[in-house]
Amino acid sequence: MGASAHAPTAVAAVNDDAFKDIARGRIAVWWFLASEIMVFGGFITCYVLFRYAHGGWEDAARHVNWKLGAVNTVVLLTSSLTMILAHHAVKVGDKQGVKTFLGLTIALGLTFLVIKGFEYHAEFAEGFTPLSGLFWSFYFLMTGLHGLHLLVGIIINLSLLVMALRGTIWACGDRVELGGLYWHFVDVVWIFLFPLLYLT
Amino acid sequence: METLLESAATRAHYIAIWRWLVVLAIAALGVSLLPISKIAALVLIFGIAVVKAAMVMRDYMHLKAETLIIHAIALIPILLFIGLALTLIPDIALRH
Structure with a gap:
């Protein structure tokens, strides 16, 4: 009885040693991102295997607008830059910089979604829907899910911007880093979706 | 807290990474338009994507210091x- 009463304390001590140098928020976000890697990784794997198995998707893939996709790629890469600059501004105590770069990141995220909206509109107008074939099912599923993730990132950045405007962000500046990890992950997903859906 | 000089160097590094990412994105587009075999194009395009993703994870997500x-x-x-x-x-x- 006495030994078992001490067991939880011993376990806690071991865990504290293992994680003492890592901010718990970063572990939590990376853990969440690991589950996201499996979600997008699963879809990408299915897409590659289905395409390998069935072939003939080139004709469908020719209808996506690679020029708008390329513009969106640059928009998202630039938003990753402004996000990391917002994080850097927090680190160096640049109050105006935090607001400016978070605002730019939100604006670039919204730009991406608006361009994606124009793409969807044109594709629907041409008669391509998620039911138009396997390629289109995958296309709308993966880009739609990615867009939803971007929307969540925009909401996170909006809440960070409100905190920056109120001056309360300095008490918990690491939240910009955590929000940034999520934002960069969404960028990494697009880095693979763009060639997968637009260039091959 | 970083010094002004270190801060400027860090910002310059982040901007340099962004420039490389844009150059690589344009390179991937260029490869897709080249008259080369499909396998070669796929290897190059996805090789470039892997390099870009690694750069974002290493430098922007700070995996190199994790x-x-x-x-x-x-x-x-x-x-x-x-x-x-x-x-x-x-x-x-x-x-x-």
Whole structure:
């Protein structure tokens, strides 16, 4: 009885040693991102295997607008830059910089979604829907899910911007880093979706 | 707190990474328009994508300064879905 009463304390001590140098928020976000890697990784794997198995998707893939996709790629890469600059501004105590770069990141995220909206509109107008074939099912599923993730990132950045405007962000500046990890992950997903859906 | 000089150098580094990312994105577009074999184009395009993703994760997500635990958390799911694909490829190749 006495030994078992001490067991939880011993376990806690071991865990504290293992994680003492890592901010718990970063572990939590990376853990969440690991589950996201499996979600997008699963879809990408299915897409590659289905395409390998069935072939003939080139004709469908020719209808996506690679020029708008390329513009969106640059928009998202630039938003990753402004996000990391917002994080850097927090680190160096640049109050105006935090607001400016978070605002730019939100604006670039919204730009991406608006361009994606124009793409969807044109594709629907041409008669391509998620039911138009396997390629289109995958296309709308993966880009739609990615867009939803971007929307969540925009909401996170909006809440960070409100905190920056109120001056309360300095008490918990690491939240910009955590929000940034999520934002960069969404960028990494697009880095693979763009060639997968637009260039091959 | 970083000094002004260090801060400027860090910002310049982030901007340099962004420039490389844009150059690589344009390179991938260029490869897709080249009259080369499809396999060669696929290898080049996805090779470029892997390099871009690695740059974002290393420099913007700061994986280069992270601990072994964070590396493990990031790497295990990547290995899992690569394993999933490799496991299923023979089945598809033999059926089709």
